[in-house]
Amino acid sequence: MNKTNINWLIKKKEGLYCIPGDFFIDPILPVKKALITHAHTDHARPNNQFVLSSKNTIDLMKLRYGKNCFKSSQVCKFRENLNINDVKVRVYPAGHILGSIQFLINYKGYKLLVSGDYKRMYDQTCDSYQPVNCDTFITEATFGLPIFKHPDDKEEAKKLIKSVTENKGSTHLIGVYALGKCQRLICLLRSLGYEDTIYLHGALIKISEYYSKNDIKLGKIKSASGKNPEKLINKIILCPPSSLNDKWSQKFIEVIKGYVSGWMRIRQRVKQKNIELPIIISDHADWNEILKTIKDVNASEVLVTHGREEALVSHLNNHNYKSSALNLIGFEDENE
Ligand SMILES: [Zn+2]
Ligand SMILES: [Zn+2]
Numbered sequence: 001m002n003k004t005n006i007n008w009l010i011k012k013k014e015g016l017y018c019i020p021g022d023f024f025i026d027p028i029l030p031v032k033k034a035l036i037t038h039a040h041t042d043h044a045r046p047n048n049q050f051v052l053s054s055k056n057t058i059d060l061m062k063l064r065y066g067k068n069c070f071k072s073s074q075v076c077k078f079r080e081n082l083n084i085n086d087v088k089v090r091v092y093p094a095g096h097i098l099g100s101i102q103f104l105i106n107y108k109g110y111k112l113l114v115s116g117d118y119k120r121m122y123d124q125t126c127d128s129y130q131p132v133n134c135d136t137f138i139t140e141a142t143f144g145l146p147i148f149k150h151p152d153d154k155e156e157a158k159k160l161i162k163s164v165t166e167n168k169g170s171t172h173l174i175g176v177y178a179l180g181k182c183q184r185l186i187c188l189l190r191s192l193g194y195e196d197t198i199y200l201h202g203a204l205i206k207i208s209e210y211y212s213k214n215d216i217k218l219g220k221i222k223s224a225s226g227k228n229p230e231k232l233i234n235k236i237i238l239c240p241p242s243s244l245n246d247k248w249s250q251k252f253i254e255v256i257k258g259y260v261s262g263w264m265r266i267r268q269r270v271k272q273k274n275i276e277l278p279i280i281i282s283d284h285a286d287w288n289e290i291l292k293t294i295k296d297v298n299a300s301e302v303l304v305t306h307g308r309e310e311a312l313v314s315h316l317n318n319h320n321y322k323s324s325a326l327n328l329i330g331f332e333d334e335n336e
Contacts (some may be wrong), residue, residue, distance in 0.1 A: 004324060005136055005301045007319045008107055010321040016114075016328065020107055023052075023089035025114050028330035035089070036089050037116025038100035039064065039179060042331045052076055054091065056099025056214065060179065063206055076101075078127075083249060094118040095129030096283050097180030098211060113297055114138045119282065120289040121153060124187045125180070131296035138326065139294065141307035143262055144248050150262060156279045157188035160258060163277055164236060170254040171232050172277070175241035177261075178204050180283050182238055183211045185260055186218045188281075189236070199224035201239035201248070229253050245274070262286075294321070306331035 008019045015027035023033040030047040037043055037053075039060035044053075046069040051058065053195065055075045062069060078101075082089040087107050094100040098119040105112045113134035120129050143150070164172055174199055176182040177276050182204050197220040200208060205223055210220050229252050243249055244257050259275045262282025270278045285293060290312065294302055301322040304312050309325035316323035 004303060005322070006110065009112065011326070011328065015330075016326070018087060018105060018107075019046060021084040021089070021105070023084060025103060027114065033084075034070075035103055036061070037094065037102065037114065038097055038119070040097070043116060043321075046070070050074070052082075052089075054099040054101050057101070060099060060207070060210065063210055090132075092130045092132050093127035095120065095123060095126060097104035098126045098183070098214065098216070100126060102130075102132070104134060110135050112136045112138070113299070115140065115293075117142070117284055118293070118295065119255060119285045121150065123153075123184055123283070124191070125184050125211065129293070131293060133298045135299060136301040136303060137294060138295050138303045138305060139290060139312075140284065141281055141290065141304045141309055141312045143282060143286045144290055144304070144308040144312040146287050146311075148262070148265065148286045149288060150265075150282050151162075151280050153184075153281045154192060156260075156281050157185060157192055158327055159277065159279055160185075160236065161189065161192055162193050163256060164256075167256060169233060170256050171229070171234075171252040172236045172261060173244060173249055173252060173255050173257060174236060174238050174258040174279070175244045175275075176204070176238050178240055179207050181205065181260055181281065183208055183216060184283070185238070185279075185281065186221065187216065190217065190219045194236075195219065196235065197222050199227065199237040201225075201237070201243055203240050203243070204238055241273075291315075 010017050014031050024031045025035045027034050027206040033050045034048040035052045039057045046065040049071045051070045058073050066085050076091045078115045081255040090104045093102040094102045094116055102115040111134040117140050137334040202225050203325050220226050256276050258277035260279040260281050263269050264278035264280045303326050305326040305328050313323045313325050
């Protein structure tokens with residue numbers, strides 16, 4: 001790590017480590033004490049001894065990894081004051097997926113805000129991002145280039161409904177990330193008046209049912225497995241992106257392949273993955289959202305992680321911020 005304002009935060013092989021609190025944030029290897037921002041698999045990994053996170057994240061980790069994926073856990077509520085050794089910790093919503101939080105870590109009056117993954121666009125499946133004043137802000141930069149400007153998510157979801165209406169006799173197979181994107185897309189379709197049953201690949205069911213149980217209204221959803229492919233004509237089937245091209249997908253009739261991702265802005269990726277219906281919806285901040293957030297949190301120093309670090313760092317350095325790349329390994333938002 002380059003020289004930063006904070007000498008009590010270091011990088012270890014397990015991940016980002018707070019010395020006075022003796023804890024890691026989103027560690028990539030098992031540790032004694034882990035603070036977890038959200039349940040995506042690159043941030044929340046199994047086998048830590050103790051996990052501190054939101055109720056939803058802890059539930060989702062158990063759902064994905066099993067009940068014994070950590071020895072003990074503690075649920076933290078928004079804006080509750082926690083003391084870990086000499087460190088004060090508070091959590092705030094990050095607007096990324098259900099249960100996603102940011103950690104405000106205060107040591108001797110110096111405030112560090114670790115945002116994990118976040119976005120500013122409204123999303124009915126999770127609490128909206130809340131900017132919090134801090135001295136040092138750690139931001140992701142998954143879409144940290146000026147070319148990334150996410151379009152309106154409802155307009156993107158409309159493309160899918162339009163395609164279903166216009167292409168009678170076909171089956172729409174849509175790749176979505178299992179946690180977050182899947183449920184957000186379903187909510188968007190419902191808010192646009194799409195009331196038909198939405199069919200799900202088996203890998204999407206557990207998490208979607210968890211969302212439903214937590215008052216996120218997904219309408220009629222059913223498993224696609226064991227269904228006669230004839231019966232799925234004119235329907236929407238959601239599946240993990242990796243299933244778009246595997247054996248599972250071959251049984252369906254007159255398939256139109258779609259993929260919901262911020263990466264669908266890049267034509268080369270659309271071509272590479274053979275996508276006929278690219279839908280640009282992202283759970284990450286785009287370039288303008290990142291810059292707006294940096295202003296909103298009033299930080300004097302910005303540390304940048306997973307993504308296009310160099311572009312954002314040099315932009316910030318040119319605009320009177322102290323900024324450097326964290327260069328953390330193990331974070332892949334390929335499937336965002
Ligand atoms: Zn994430
Ligand atoms: Zn991430």
